[in-house]
Amino acid sequence: MGKEVLDSTLVSSYIKGDETAIETLINKHQQRIFSFIYSKVLDRDVTEDIFQDTFIKVINTLKRGSYNEEGKFLPWVMRIAHNLVIDHFRRSNRMPKFEDNGEFSIFSVLGDGALNAEKQIIKNQVENDVKRLIEELPDDQKAVLKMRIYQDMSFKEISDKTGVSINTALGRMRYALINLRKVIEKHNIILTN
16 A cells, blocks of 8 residues: 555656656666566567656656546556557567657658758758757756767666666656757757758
8 A cells, every 4th residue: 555655646746846756756666667568578678768668658648637547656657568568569560670769750850861962951950950959958968868869879878878877867868858849949940851
């Protein structure tokens, strides 16, 4: 009983604006959720990505105020993880294992090699805009974003390199993307060509 109350208390605290509450929840259940995902996909990198997506979904749902599981936090998170595992298998039948999960779609324009001269100029401009915007982020978020996007490092590698937990690295990446989107909207920068 005590554990249930604690989870729901942490969820309430987070919804009320206590950012540390979500990290406590992630730390508390990380091993169980990570092991569950790994037991299905048997690949550490894929597990890490699905784990990250699970908590991005959890955070988004809590932020929207759409959570009403009344203390059944872990089973709810497990259901999200399970659905993402199913999505992963559905996609991997038709697509490569590591596809863009939508979170980084603003960078898709940076990857297209065969562009004509006009598009190349636009691409360079966008690339410069994005790099400039990244420079405006807080240092910790900027570091994680650069390692993830430009050096293609996993969250485990980022965690090892920066000396912070995987959860902290995930959090920084999430906030970096949120802040980047805010800045992009504020500057009204069009990132498609």
